[in-house]
Amino acid sequence: MADESKRQELLKKLADGVWKFEEDEVAKAASEVISLGLDAYDAIMNGLAKGMEEAGRLWEEEEYFVPELLLCADALYAGLGILRPHVRMEDKAKSKGVVVIGTVQGDVHDIGKNLVKMMFEVAGFEVHDLGKDVELERFVEEQLKTNAELVCLSAMMTTSMLGMERVIKMIRAKNPKVKIMIGGAPVTQDVVQKFGADGTANSASNALREALKMVAALRTM
């Protein structure tokens, strides 16, 4: 068994490799985690996800922009691909929640949606990704089918954001309890209120944080 200092060293390598977008370094550290028999779930949560959280912080401080985040995401996936097959069954069963996510009809932008989806996957949510330019009814159908606790809607343009308001009404009509997050460049707190959503976030890591709070609140209800 490797000692605690080795664990810490590898977690740091994973985290640093993600936010510095060093794909090869992340892959190397992830392989070492496996060959040393360390906990893959721990490496994902306290290594890769930590790194993405740092990337999110740099995004909020306008140190990072979308291109940098995309490269961080590539680095994270390089590690995730190696680590995930080794996650123990009991950790897999610890689902944080079920989420339906997609970009609304009329909009073909999916970068923001994909970054949020990645954070949810990393954190252990069961994610149902409907893709982009998604017909509004499909969000309602998918929520009912999967009994998702959370629906996440994305739009990049004012001209496509409006569909979100209708989806929210349609979902609430069928299932008033479900939490709904909306995101994308034109979405502000003002829009959240006007559309009757439950929240928004300015980065993928904050979206995850909000989502965790919402699901926790639902479960204590």
Place this chain on the structure above:
Amino acid sequence: MTSTKTSREKVLNLLNGKRDGELLCFSGMGNVTTEGMKETGIRFAESHTDAAKMAALAATTYKLFGFECAVAPFDVAIEAEAVGCPINFYTHVDPQEILYPTVKGKIVKSAADIRIPDNLASAGRVPVVTEALKLLKRDIGDAVAIGTYIMGPFTIAGQTMELNDLLKICLKKPEHVDEILHVYAGLVIKLVDIYSAAGADYITIREMGACSDVVRPSLFKKLVEPHLRRIFESAPVPLVLHICGKSNGIMDSMNQCRAGAISVDQKNDLHETRATIGPAPILLGNFDPYNVLVKGTPDDVSRAVEECVKSGVDAVWPGCDIWPTVPKENMETLMQAVKKSR
């Protein structure tokens, strides 16, 4: 202060850098309303591919509300379509729905893949736009300025290739992005010539893909600004440079492009912008065309106009396309509030 000049003359004076002192209210982007659709009986979905319907609808915001321009087309997929990308017109969706055409397939991986048609004037819907501009010119062109818009080279790149790939090569292989933008700047320059020959009085270059919600200002300066400069250098009619989203960090770059006017949206801090660019450049903006104009009350609209004026805009101009379902009374309040501020 009233003058005997036509609305068109006033708008063109402003875009040529001459301030007449009269506050104007117009746009360089889509501004049709459901009121206009009711008036003409034309559905939004059928206006994108039919020049006569496009022109008739484009004229309505001027005719109904006195908005001081007519702008066609209404969607942002004309350029991507002209280079061969398939477009989704949502013809299978309920025709009452308001959906803008989007790019369905990305066909470009590198500059070598880009095919600018030899006869660009007849590619895709370029002839629909030019025909609509000619019809508008004939209909109301003496009284009101006729505008159109073209996406900027970076935005076209993001629409015609996988945006993920474009953004990543911005960091990994910027020289490849430079090649792509060079080709697309050539496309934009040709379109400027085609549209101005068809009667466009002014053209807005929309480069929202390169706003600072997406890429770093230093990257804008290094990669995007040189190509925009080339476009603005050679323009036969006034060109407006519009970037919605975060734009304060690139304001100096935008100003260096020497556009006839700079246009920004509600995310821009106009005071800071003025401090950056000084008093000379014409600045258009920046009321929120959705949260205020569609969702707000008439009081919100008046307040937003006041705010724009206080922040030193040269014309009250929406930060993006006006969403068609704008209530009639809000459009009326907008025009009245601008008149009152004169």
